[in-house]
Amino acid sequence: MTYCRQFRQKILNDIANGETWRAVAKRYKISKFTVYSWIKNPHPKGFTERKPSKIDDEALLKDIEQYPDDYQWESARRFNCSQSAICYALKRLKITHKKRL
Structure with a gap:
């Protein structure tokens, strides 16, 4: 679960004003390890970009039209990638296993 920046800043301000991080965690009912990690790195990490898919x-x-009954590993061999890459590509295209188009 992520917390908004204002909430994070409020907690860090309380700690800067002299409260202990354990007391602040208990008062706001969040994990003390979360508060401790915010002290170590006060800026949120954000999201990382996913690499573009190799599969067109x-x-x-x-x-799939040409070989509708093939297993994913057989398609993976033709595309020179892993079976899981084929699985993710099929999920992205909203195609379930062994269905004809």
């Missing part, structure tokens, strides 16, 4: 969506759709 159109090529995968053509492959």
